[in-house]
Amino acid sequence: MRITSSNKTPYLNDHYFTSLCLSYFPHEDFSSDSENEAFFRLDEDGGVISAKVVITCGSKMGAFELSENDIEQVIPMERNQVAEVVLGLCFTECGKRLFGFVPCWGHLAGLRPVIRAEHYLRRYDEETVKRLFVSNYAISEEKTSLSIAAASLAMEETKKLGDNDCFLYISIPFCPTRCSYCSFVALESRKLRSLLPDYLDALKRELSDKAELIKENGHTLKGIYIGGGTPSILTPEQERDLFLAIEGTMPMGDVIEYTFEAGRPDTITEEKLRIAKEHGVDRISINPQSTNDEVLKAIGRSHDASLFYEAASLSEKFAFRSRNADIIVGLPEDNDERFEKTVTDVLSFGFENITVHSLTVKNASLLSKDPSAYDPRGSMVLRHLSSSHASLISSGYRPYYLYRQKKTVGGGENCGFTLGGKACIYNIASTDETHSIYGCGSGATTKILTPSGIKRQSNARYPYEYLKNRKR
Ligand code: SF4
Structure with a gap:
């Protein structure tokens, strides 16, 4: 898969774009002669973060654009987190239009969702964490409940x-x-x-x-x-x-x-x-x-x-x-x-x-x-x-x-x-x-x-x- 980007913000890097692509293309090697391609644009104009994603897979192509004004931020977020959410939701929406589904773990980067669930459960109630996972990270309701349940028991056990x-x-x-x-x-x-x-x-x-x-x-x-x-x-x-x-x-x-x-x-x-x-x-x-x-x-x-x-x-x-x-x-x-x-x-x-x-x-x-x-x-x-x-x-x-x-x-x-x-x-x-x-x-x-x-x-x-x- 080829990845190209135009990132005018200091918030995310190319590595992050690659990790997003893995959710739809888990077995891709990221070589320049692949017929699959993803383009990411991330901008901050007048203090508003916006993103554009274009994915080409064989003869099919999907594109989507999103700005932070289009999303509800479930919790107060730092700017890098807003960039992550805007770009991630833009990516999953583009993928949904192209492939007909959103990956079950949405655009959540990282291999330990429970650490993230624990982090938020220490600060917010369970309902808020649920809404954050589903609305801002596009994680399925099933995986959201699973990670919150695992995080709650893990926190209890580590006491x-x-x-x-x-x-x-x-x-x-x-x-x-x-x-x-x-x-x-x-x-x-x-x-x-x-x-x-x-x-x-x-x-x-x-x-x-x-x-x-x-x-x-x-x-x-x-x-x-x-x-x-x-x-x-x-x-x-x-x-x-x-x-x-x-x-x-x-x-x-x-x-x-x-x-x-x-x-x-x-x-x-x-x-x-x-x-x-x-x-x-x-x-x-x-x-x-x-x-x-x-x-x-x-x-x-x-x-x-x-x-x-x-x-x-x-x-x-x-x-x-x-x-x-x-x-x-x-x-x-x-x-x-x-x-x-x-x-x-x-x-x-x-x-x-x-x-x-x-x-x-x-x-x-x-x-x-x-x-x-x-x-x-x-x-x-x-x-x-x-x-x-x-x-x-x-x-x-x-x-x-x-x-x-x-x-x-x-x-x-x-x-x-x-x-x-x-x-x-x-x-x-x-x-x-x-x-x-x-x-x-x-x-x-x-x-x-x-x-x-x-x-x-x-x-x-x-x-x-x-x-x-x-x-x-
Ligand atoms: S480590 Fe586990 S998976 Fe690997 S060969 Fe041994 S039994 Fe099989």
Whole structure:
């Protein structure tokens, strides 16, 4: 897509124009030889901000103009916010005329709408925030209610935390096979998995370093999240060893939540769950993504639905405080009937947390090489998001964390739901950036909240680079 602009104001930049275009063209690369084009004009004349947008898509063209005099500002706004709203509404109106719809998240830029909802809920009542989202940001009523509900619960949950509380994230980036939609570093071949013993040694050394840092910063460790990859790919001995290393280095006395993202049902055994329980884990995740075997095969999983049912039943024995199941909408080979069964299946096991992800096709995934395998416009994604959210809410679940990603099919979102009092507080802290997080392992990022903002430090992305760096 080609983007041209005439911006006579100091308020927005070209990057903002690009991010707007992603809502109608999520898989575009912004090259100059594309047949799609967008033109943005932003002006401030006599103190009045006005915008013009022209979008050309193949042989079709749409254009729209809007000024700040044409809109109702729901709350008092700074000039840059007025520019954002005028240009954004102009863009979505132009897109609606051309494509016949407004994206469900309107023109809201940024991947964390809940942070914005929290910001406004601290200052205005819920009705005003609703009107602001719908009228000024063109967000659908459904997504507005979802983000306000998630923000309200997240704010309630974070009251349990003090300013100096922090979390620890440990990355185990190894998996039995690579899912076709995966863009994470998830080493799956036998040769690469042979790195695991060295990787765990390096991880243990990093745990000591991070424990020191937590102490130096005067932080209190409140939660631990072992994620991946697939942490349950570890052998029982490796798993026990890792738990012992955590206990031997970290200040565990104030920990209120301990997640072991078991992940893939084909790696979960009774022994591994028992070890996790013995070492204080109180939250596990078992992620089927779908309970249809055709879908599981199409996404490159090496297990069928029966293994998920077994792992889910097995987990019931251990009375973890909370169990999460991840499902994904929009997967290849999925359809209405199959997806409805997936939702019914995860609900039937009484998971305390259920996270509904939207299919996201990033360039690093195998699926990006095969666009015919999924619906890039994402009408199924949006339909299945609505139906699953409705089923969860009518079964007593409440949304508690939510984030969007670039290249999500249909412009949907990922949203975690919880049954009463069982929200994963780490998920809230990491998506809403409310507390410091110390990351260990390859691909992990340490984010320290300071009065002047968040200081980030990322480890090497790939395990072999991580090992090399640790040796140095
Ligand atoms: S289980 Fe998760 S991390 Fe592993 S390959 Fe699949 S999507 Fe990637």
